[in-house]
Amino acid sequence: MIWVAAVSALLLVGALTGVRVLREYERAVVFRLGRVLPLRGPGLVVLIPLADRMVRVDLRTIALTIPPQEAITRDNVPVRVNAVAYFKVVDPVRSVNEVENHAVATSQLAQTSLRSVLGRHDLDALLAERDRLGESLQKVLDDQTEPWGVKVDLVEIKDVEIPEAMQRAIARQAEAERERRAKVINAEGEVQAARNLREAARTLSADPAAIQLRYLQTLLELGGEGRSTIVYPVPVDLPAPSPGASPMLPAALAAAATASGCACGRERRPS
Structure with a gap:
């Protein structure tokens, strides 16, 4: 009876240790004696002790901060650029089988690709067309991470130091x-x-x-507006004597202007 109780206790403990609960955003890649099984989760997953090994894979979008990278633009200007990449796992089986650590591999690939993309553009394009450079970098990363089951959704250039x-x-x-x-x-x-x-x-x-x-x-x-100076514009050709005109015409005009109390450029004194 003692042996039966001991065996029963071991089986119960093994059954309990072989039970896993996966959240809605998690999937389980299970290896049974080294062979991969169909994808499992979410919910309750039962494993065979000593025969199955489970790897949890998070399907949520991950924000990856790319460390500042020093590069030289096409017009030979040294710059220091940092960016952020958003990616997620779309194929958990390949993300486990094809690469050792998909997050680290994506980070290293983003750093090298960032320096490569910066070297193909001028400084003016880097400062004025960040969106276009981000799209170019996203396409490069997505093409290279596709065999790993990883999808790069967006790459944003955060800061450019010159x-x-x-x-x-x-x-x-x-x-x-x-x-x-x-x-x-x-x-x-x-x-x-x-x-x-x-x-x-x-x-x-x-x-x-x-x-x-x-x-x-x-x-x-x-x-x-109460000004004390009156300027009366006179045509230039008016005082000029015309053929047959009296030579006293300019003097007569001046006398008439004086008699009327208006003088060109002369201040009028208040009485």
């Missing part, structure tokens, strides 16, 4: 570009102003009365 001297050069380049745009905009404004002045001159020259009205409007604008 030498301080190169940063100053980029800042000077950006400043020169802004100055160039400012000069171009200023020149375009001058061209538009000249065109508008030409159109205004044509409109005013079509009717002498329009010129006189413009003179009066200018007089009102300059003499308003």
Whole structure:
């Protein structure tokens, strides 16, 4: 009876130790005497003691931080780049049979691929087209990890570090570009102003009365708001003597302006 009880206890302990519970996101790759069995899980998995060996495989997406890598771009600029890769296991059997540790292997492959991709692009492309570089790196990793049963979903370039001297050069380049745009905009404004002045001159020259009205409007604008100086614009050709005109015309105009209390560029004293 003692032997029967001992054997029963050993069988019970072995049965209990051979029971595994897998979560919804886990799968079990079971080897029986070295031969792989069909995939199991999730839920309750029963193993034969001393004959079965189980390997748990997590099917969730893993965020892999790629350590900072130093590389030289195609235009010979040293950079230091770090990134993050998101991958998951899509075939648990191959992830166990084809590679020793799929997470470590994917990390090493991501580091070497990152340096290789950076060397094929210029610094400007690296700074302005991170999304496109991430897609290129993701495709390279996905093609190489596919035999391992691993799917790389996304690769994002987190940070790009460049030498301080190169940063100053980029800042000077950006400043020169802004100055160039400012000069171009200023020149375009001058061209538009000249065109508008030409159109205004044509409109005013079509009717002498329009010129006189413009003179009066200018007089009102300059003499308003309590100013003490009145400037009256006089056409340049008005004081000029014409053939057959009296030589006293300029003096008469000056006398008339003095009598009316208006002088060109002269300050009017308050009474």
